[in-house]
Amino acid sequence: MKQLDERLKSHYPQLSPQEQRVADFIFDHFNDLISYNSAELARLSGVSKATVSRLFKHLGYEKYKEMRDELRTLRQSGMPLTDNRDAVQGNTLLARHYKQEMANLTRWVNDLDAAQFNDVVRQLAVSKRIFIIGMRNSYPLALHLRQQLLQARGNVQLLPQPGQTLSEELVELTPEDTVVVLAFRRRPRLIKPLLLHLQQAGIPSLLICEPGAQSVMALAHWQLCAPLDSVSAFDSYGPANSLINLLANALLHQLLSEGRQRIHQIAALYGHLDELEQR
Template sequence: MEQLDARLKGQYAALSPQEQRVADFIFDHFDDLISYNSAELAQLSGVSKATVSRLFKRLGYEKYKDMRDELRTLRQSGMPLADHRDAVQGNTLLARHYKQEMANLTQWVNALDAQQFAGAIAGMVEARRLVVIGMRNSWPAALHLRQQLLQARGQVQVLPQPGQSLSEELVDLTADDVVIVMAFRRRPRIIRPLLQQLQRDGIPVLLMCEPQAHALLPLTRWRLCAPLDSVSAFDSYAAVNSLINLLANAFLHETLERGRPRIHRIADLYQQLDELEQR
């Protein structure tokens, strides 16, 4: 379906001068549009509410609300769309940000399936090696999880490395390994065929994703979800990092007999190589 900005550009020359005023305002404030109702858009554009209504009917929307619903759907897919309510309603961004972050944390903690979590930890403990896959926004999260797990055990790999394709790295995987796939929204298209291939090959997979990724869940053995909801344009990864922290700590607890000596050896190497500033 053609998106709002493309519809406006395609019909701009045929719009009345008043409708063009609305269109110009939308082009300048597109990221904020989701937060305006039709009366606010009319007031900010300097036109009547009837003009706004006529414009959106011309663009193919039965109601103004249909356009806002379309933008919300895009936002849920991960497209950055800012919210301008701080200016419109006088709210403070910090207060709303804090409220949303706490809601995200509460949501994933309450939704956590204890059986799934315990199964994933057991699989990771028994695995010959762990492979963490993350692309785009999931790449930093994959790196962070790998770094935490590496404190407690060896044979933890993160893929893909820059300039690397996946096939050469995946060909040697067996059922004795565990693949942790970080697949948060705005995923590359390869994620689904990747999960399908791993499933066909009998490779145990832990999927970490947002709660809306329902279609991917049947392709995995375990899944852990964290919401990315944000008050503004960009997704929040606070809940993701909190989940990573819990996963890494639970893993360390289960491997403490082997993990503690490794941690001490790593600390000794830090000192011998003078890698870290000592405070």
């Protein structure tokens, strides 16, 4: 099914001048469209509400709301779409951003299954090796998680190596290892067969994702979720980083004696190699 921008382009020559006026406004403000109701779109385009209604019927939508629902679905799938409600609500972007961030943090903390979280921490403590996989937007999170876990224990690896494939690395995994897969939207197609392979091979796996990732959640032994909701175009990874921080701290407390000793050894090496500025 064609999306809105494709429908507008294909129907544009057949539209009336007034409908083309609305179409031109949409092309110029496409990322903000999700925030307008039909009356606002008519006012901003300088046409009647009836013209807006006729336009969307020509484009194949039963109602204007159907188009907005389509855009919301795209946004939830990870496509960047902005929401221009600042003028409508009278709030600043900063205030709305803060409010949404707090809502995200509250949601993931309230939804966290404490028993499952404790199981994950114990598993990370006893695993022979930990392999962390993250692609696209999940890669920086995977890299950060590895660096944090390395403070508490060794044998934590990031896969795949830059420019390489996964199969060579996965072939030697055993049930004594644990694989952490960070797979936030929009996920590469590889994630589902990867999790299925780990499941069939009996290799413990932790999936870190957004709450709506129902198609892949059942394939992992454990699931930890962090919402990505944002007031504007791009997903917010603040809650995901907060979850990583909690996970790393919990592992350090699980391995407190060994972890403290390791941290002191790392700090000593920093000084010996003169890697960091001491200020």
